[in-house]
Amino acid sequence: QSALTQPASVSGSPGQSITISCAGTSSDIGGYNYVSWYQHHPDKAPRLMMYGVSNRPSGISNRFSGSKSGNTASLTISGLLAEDEADYYCYSYTSTTAYVFGTGTKVTVL
Amino acid sequence: QVHLLESGPGLTKPSGTLSLTCTVSGDSTGNVHWWNWVRQPPGKGLEWIGEVHHSGTSNYSPSFKSRVTMSVDMSKNQMSLSLRSVTAADTAVYYCATSVSYRIDLWGRGTLVIVSS
Numbered sequence: 001q002s003a004l005t006q007p008a009s010v011s012g013s014p015g016q017s018i019t020i021s022c023a024g025t026s027s028d029i030g031g032y033n034y035v036s037w038y039q040h041h042p043d044k045a046p047r048l049m050m051y052g053v054s055n056r057p058s059g060i061s062n063r064f065s066g067s068k069s070g071n072t073a074s075l076t077i078s079g080l081l082a083e084d085e086a087d088y089y090c091y092s093y094t095s096t097t098a099y100v101f102g103t104g105t106k107v108t109v110l
Numbered sequence: 111q112v113h114l115l116e117s118g119p120g121l122t123k124p125s126g127t128l129s130l131t132c133t134v135s136g137d138s139t140g141n142v143h144w145w146n147w148v149r150q151p152p153g154k155g156l157e158w159i160g161e162v163h164h165s166g167t168s169n170y171s172p173s174f175k176s177r178v179t180m181s182v183d184m185s186k187n188q189m190s191l192s193l194r195s196v197t198a199a200d201t202a203v204y205y206c207a208t209s210v211s212y213r214i215d216l217w218g219r220g221t222l223v224i225v226s227s
Contacts (some may be wrong), residue, residue: 104155
């Protein structure tokens with residue numbers, strides 16, 4: 001099972017919106033609504049930002065939203081803030097190997 | 111609130127066995143059902159290694175299946191990872207994490223393990 005495919009980097013100015021894509025297959029993203037997203041700042045524990053494709057955990061800003069179309073999931077960050085600068089990973093259940101992470105996307109706030 | 115703490119040797123020799131322990135503390139530890147290990151090699155992304163249920167059932171990534179064992183000791187609120195035949199490519203920060211309903215919901219701070227002679 002190869003990692004899910006994410007863009008290596010995405011950038012935006014403060015206040016703008018950005019979208020991070022996560023491409024998989026019908027065995028993972030396309031077959032189940034079990035996609036979650038994690039924010040990872042250096043030297044910190046990753047943080048759950050979205051689960052079940054589009055559900056925000058308690059305490060996560062509504063500037064974060066998730067969606068899915070076919071075999072691709074997306075995380076959108078609206079009203080970009082400096083504190084959003086981090087690495088982001090998608091994660092999905094898969095029928096072949098249980099679970100798999102995406103390749104990771106570095107978000108830069110210009 | 112539940113807290114996770116990884117512990118174990120920070121240095122392991124090539125061809126040896128990497129052994130780590132994850133200790134859970136805090137309220138509602140009885141609600142932890144699935145325990146996971148995830149790692150991040152230097153400069154690379156997150157890799158899911160596997161999960162173990164408190165009943166002992168486990169699922170491993172094919173990338174590690176031939177050389178990994180995970181187990182749970184609920185009497186000690188601990189979960190362990192054993193990774194055999196390690197090489198320099200196994201150098202990474204190893205995270206303990208809990209999961210529920212197909213998502214990882216809580217992570218430890220991680221522990222760096224270096225494989226070197």
